[in-house]
Amino acid sequence: MxxxxxxxxxxxxxxxxxxxxxxxEDAPEVDDIVAGIIADVRDRGDAAVIELTEKFDRLTLTPDTLAFSPQEIDAAIATVPAAERDALELAAERIRAYHVRQRPEDARWTDPEGVELGWRWTAVGAAGLYVPGGLASYPSSVLMNAIPAQVAGVERLVICAPTPDGTANPLVLLAAKLSGIDTIYRIGGAQAVAAMAYGTETIAPVDKITGPGNAFVAAAKRRVFGKVGIDMIAxxxxxxxxxxxxxxxxxxxxxxxxxxxxxxxxxxxxxxxxxxxxxxxxxxxxxxxxxxxxxxxxxxxxxxxxxxxxxxxxxxxxxxxxxxxxxxxxxxxxxxxxxxxxxxxxxxxxxxxxxxxxxxxxxxGPNHVLPTARSARFSSGLSVLDFMKRSTLAQMTPAALRAIGPAAETLAISESLEAHGLSVRARLDRLNRE
Amino acid sequence: MxxxxxxxxxxxxxxxxxxxxxxxEDAPEVDDIVAGIIADVRDRGDAAVIELTEKFDRLTLTPDTLAFSPQEIDAAIATVPAAERDALELAAERIRAYHVRQRPEDARWTDPEGVELGWRWTAVGAAGLYVPGGLASYPSSVLMNAIPAQVAGVERLVICAPTPDGTANPLVLLAAKLSGIDTIYRIGGAQAVAAMAYGTETIAPVDKITGPGNAFVAAAKRRVFGKVGIDMIAxxxxxxxxxxxxxxxxxxxxxxxxxxxxxxxxxxxxxxxxxxxxxxxxxxxxxxxxxxxxxxxxxxxxxxxxxxxxxxxxxxxxxxxxxxxxxxxxxxxxxxxxxxxxxxxxxxxxxxxxxxxxxxxxxxGPNHVLPTARSARFSSGLSVLDFMKRSTLAQMTPAALRAIGPAAETLAISESLEAHGLSVRARLDRLNRE
Structure with missing residues (x-):
């Protein structure tokens, strides 16, 4: 009851x-194992990834077969029944329509002192999407992770999806194709996260890793956080x-x-x-x-x-x-x-x-990657913003520097940061001489 | 050279x-020490925080003196020279004017199928700001962390600022006051982060912790991430x-x-x-x-x-x-x-x-809390958005459910999630009967 x-x-x-x-959650103590796997992939690259895939997924790969070939992808997709294909296409279309509205706006303005201010949004360069294998291999999650990245304008988008015993989910491959992704590595676990974060001979490193996974994947994401961005630990x-x-x-x-x-x-x-x-x-x-x-x-x-x-x-x-x-x-x-x-x-x-x-x-249409375990107190579901970042902009004029520069100098001196103050002072001195 | x-x-x-x-960065191995400190604060609350402050900051506190009193704050602020006060006020005003423009917009729309969609932003309930002591005790950082939180609409905002040997920085207290913060705990290190994340008898837990700190503070923030939100590891x-x-x-x-x-x-x-x-x-x-x-x-x-x-x-x-x-x-x-x-x-x-x-x-005006160590590839400086989160909204009508519900049912069945499918089917059946 x-x-x-x-x-x-x-x-x-x-x-x-x-x-x-x-x-x-009874979080198993996997952190030491994961640390070892990450170190191994950093040291030995492809060789480590291939060995670990053989060990955990009972699948023998070579550098050439780490990724699905276009032929394999097309052959698998051809097996998807029309009703499922249509449903997935409708989902992709609706998710895209919702997320397009999340694209943020740049801003530029000039304030009363003549300082030009603003910000500018740009996309993350490369993102890697983790897709679990087995029971939790959900094509809908591929769409929910990949489409926001694509809408953000991420140039390079790859998937890691383990295929234990070689069993791939054709719907996952179709969802990837619908999201415009053609590089799908059939690797999983901490080794996949490490490969995406640090790169190997075959796998180029990415800047951001998203997607759900088991305790090993979660621990690996937590460990590579900082080297790359991650979404959340679901x-x-x-x-x-x-x-x-x-x-x-x-x-x-x-x-x-x-x-x-x-x-x-x-x-x-x-x-x-x-x-x-x-x-x-x-x-x-x-x-x-x-x-x-x-x-x-x-x-x-x-x-x-x-x-x-x-x-x-x-x-x-x-x-x-x-x-x-x-x-x-x-x-x-x-x-x-x-x-x-x-x-x-x-x-x-x-x-x-x-x-x-x-x-x-x-x-x-809204994303289904959402904050769990009471973290909606401080975080949001996945969105286009997770695949973008903002640069702030500032441009002073001589007049603006005259107006607000002395206050910056005062604060720099109060924080004992002399060079900060001098970088303002040297410019003010020039203005005073002119 | x-x-x-x-x-x-x-x-x-x-x-x-x-x-x-x-x-x-030669990250010292502090993780085990930090884990012990966090466990101690969770177990013993105020008593642990007081003991650790005595040990690390050579300062004897009681539950009643963990926070500065209003009299102490006013007395310290009174010692700040007028030029520094004016400069800090100008800074606060300009930072606020910039960040007010970052307030995000809610959205609601109805799509062609009649589905009402949108999102809504809300503020984090409570935030804690860490301010380092000693050489890196920067009043400007108080403004840069606190003002975005305040602009976001965070209801409860507290500061933890260690005062080794009892030495407080009056400018830090003034910056707190200018940002509307009146609860300032004179504690630091991993114990302060643990107290803000888990709460003690005296210190109510917060939902998000931001601000720079040494290796102990960074390791503690990484460990409490998930229980609370954090900004970045600078x-x-x-x-x-x-x-x-x-x-x-x-x-x-x-x-x-x-x-x-x-x-x-x-x-x-x-x-x-x-x-x-x-x-x-x-x-x-x-x-x-x-x-x-x-x-x-x-x-x-x-x-x-x-x-x-x-x-x-x-x-x-x-x-x-x-x-x-x-x-x-x-x-x-x-x-x-x-x-x-x-x-x-x-x-x-x-x-x-x-x-x-x-x-x-x-x-x-722009924030000075910014992504370091190449993380500008995937992350942004601190902003109002860091103190807010977004709830997505969706509202179906019977007609909309007729239009797109069957596709959801198909996908649910393809993912072997029967109850998902039935939750749509039960409603469609009612519509078909009517």
Whole structure:
């Protein structure tokens, strides 16, 4: 059974705090192993990558076969049924249309002192996208990572996707093609992250690495951070649904289960202002769990980490939701805009009962790479901005330097940075002599 | 002597690559110590912070004196001379005026299928700013970190600033006051970072930690990343000046020295299309080094890590500069706009000979917290966006779900995520029945 909480209960605060602090990830101690793998790839390049791929993926490669050939890609893509191809194309188109709007604007202006100021956005030069193999090999994630990079204007975009025992996912290759990527290395794990960060004889280094992965990939990304940029260290998925009684319990149950089926440590929370509705949803979840294909994953997730929270009103619901700062938030209430106005922390927000979270995973347009583990308190989902950076601009005139230069000199001297002060003073002296 | 390189030389590529890969930071092995300190603060809270402050800063505190009292702050501020106060106020005003323009815009639109899409920006709830003590205690850094947070709308903003042996910098306290911060803890090191990330009995936890610090602070920020957001792990400062012969060698020398004086491992590089001008600048540097207060820092920096690179033309200069991806870049050439168009990676760009980099450190308006160690390839200087995050929005209508829902269902099934598919299907079935 999931937990049932009621904000009127005496022990509510303690139980809600315990829910917030629930440790769902049992991070294995892989850091030393990962450090060794990275050092090995830096030392021996391709040879290390090939050896590690043989060891972990039971796949024998050569420098020439590290990447899929165009023929292999085309042959795999040809096996994709038309319905899936059409769906993926529609998803790519809609994701692109959403992300194009995120392109940031440059700015230039002259302030009252005559200083010309501004900023300019430019794309990251090269980006590498990690795509997990096996069960978590999701073509939708390829689109969600690659399209923002492409829209940002990243010139070189490559994928690393392990193919354990040589098994590739044709839909992943199709998604790569739809995103304009033609270099796909069939390598994975920490060795793939190291190869993209430091480069090998065959694999050119990139500037930014994004994409989900297992504990080894996460530890490797954390270690190469600084040498390259990374997106985020993703944790298990979460959904929080705020629903009043005017909802179909089965729909809400399916929305909760669509996170629970991802991972035994995924978390699904319902907040409702109607206790009876909460119970009805819990019954609907149990009914669906009887036949759900992934019930061996969704069942433990729901029973160990699920929660149904009854609140006095929707204002309280928003308050608790903000403390959770969920990755996905559904607002299944009559006045979605009023409730939205009270939400301060959430990765992606789905408005109204006709917007199941699964729409956002695939086809809505917004990105599905989102902050987990309460990190929506301080971070955002993946966007075009993650593949761009901003240079600030400043241009002084002699008159402007006369106006504000002396203050800079004063502050430089107060910080005991004499050369800073002199670099301003030398120019002011010239102006005073003229 | 700094290195002299010429792009026409046979060994140029190898020497330029060596310059790029020069290891300037000898990161001490502090990670285990820092892990212990963080665990101690998590376990024992205030008691641990107080003990560690006694040990490292030789300062005895109690929970009541962890923060400066309003009286202490006012008394310290009263000692600041009027000229410094005025300069700091002008700086704060100009920094605020620049950063206000960075406030991002929300968006809402309806697409052709009737899906309502958009995003909404909200501020981080609480931020903590680390301000180093001792030699690197810079009031300007307080402004550069605190003002963007304030402009973003961060509700709770605190400072941790160690005061070794009890010595506080009145200008730091004044800068805090000018930025609207009244909670200033006199603690530092990994213990301060741990206290801000996890909270103690006295110190409430924050959501984001920014600000520079020594190796212990950097290691602690890296470790708490995920629990809270962090800005960047700053390395030693760098400047790259692209200058033609129409410049005063002394001005360029002072600009190079204004980075060199920060740190023995700071790096200053001149790229010029005139070898004789490069030599003149090198002579001017040596002349200034004879009397510069910080010559014991700036001298080793220039001689060990400085470089003068002669290139064929300014296009080549831009190309090499982009490979360096400098933190600070000065374009001291006749046609700054033409050269700017060729620059792809740089933290802050200073246009023309009347814009010494020191202006940007204090009073220009743009932020001086900038990406170091070539990370301008993939990251930006601190901005208002670092203290905000974006929630994506999506709202389907029944008609929109009919139009694009089936594609989402197809993709969910192809990824073996049945509940995802069913959450869409259950709604489509209702529509089909109606």
């Amino acid at each position: 999931p937990q049932f909480l009621d904000s009127r209960d005496a022990d509510f605060d303690a139980r809600f705090a315990a829910l917030l602090n629930m440790k769902r 944790g298990p998925s979460e959904i929080l649904v705020i629903a009043d009684a005017e909802n179909d319990p089965d729909w809400v149950a399916l929305d909760l289960l669509s996170q629970a089926e991802h991972d035994e440590v995924a978390q699904s929370i319902l907040i409702t202002d109607d206790a009876a509705f909460g119970e009805a949803v819990a019954r609907a979840v149990e009914a669906r769990l009887e036949t759900l294909e992934r019930r061996h994953i969704a069942g433990p997730s729901w029973r160990d980490y699920g929660a149904v929270i009854t609140v006095r009103d929707l204002t309280e619901a928003a308050e608790f939701s903000n403390r959770v700062a969920p990755e996905h938030l559904e607002l299944c209430v009559a006045d979605t805009e009023a409730l939205l106005g009270k939400i301060t922390h959430a990765g992606a927000i789905f408005l109204g009962q006709w917007t199941p979270e699964a729409i956002g995973d695939y086809i809505g | 700094p290195q002299f390189l010429d792009s026409r030389d046979a060994d140029f590529d190898a020497r330029f690559a060596a310059l790029l890969n020069m290891k300037r 390395g030693p400062s760098e400047i790259l000046v692209i200058a033609d012969a129409e410049n005063d060698p002394d001005w360029v020398a002072l600009d190079l020295l204004s980075q060199a004086e920060h740190d023995e491992v700071a790096q200053s590089i001149l790229i010029t299309d005139d070898a004789a001008f490069g030599e003149a600048v090198a002579r001017a540097v040596e002349a200034r080094l004879e009397t510069l207060e910080r010559r014991h820092i700036a001298g080793p920096s220039w001689r060990d890590y400085g470089a003068v690179i002669t290139v064929r033309d300014l296009t080549e200069a831009a190309e090499f500069s982009n490979r360096v991806a400098p933190e600070h870049l000065e374009l001291c050439v006749a046609d700054t706009e033409a050269l700017l168009g060729k620059i792809t990676h740089a933290g802050a760009i200073f246009l023309g000979q009347w814009t010494p980099e020191a202006i940007g450190d204090y009073i220009g």
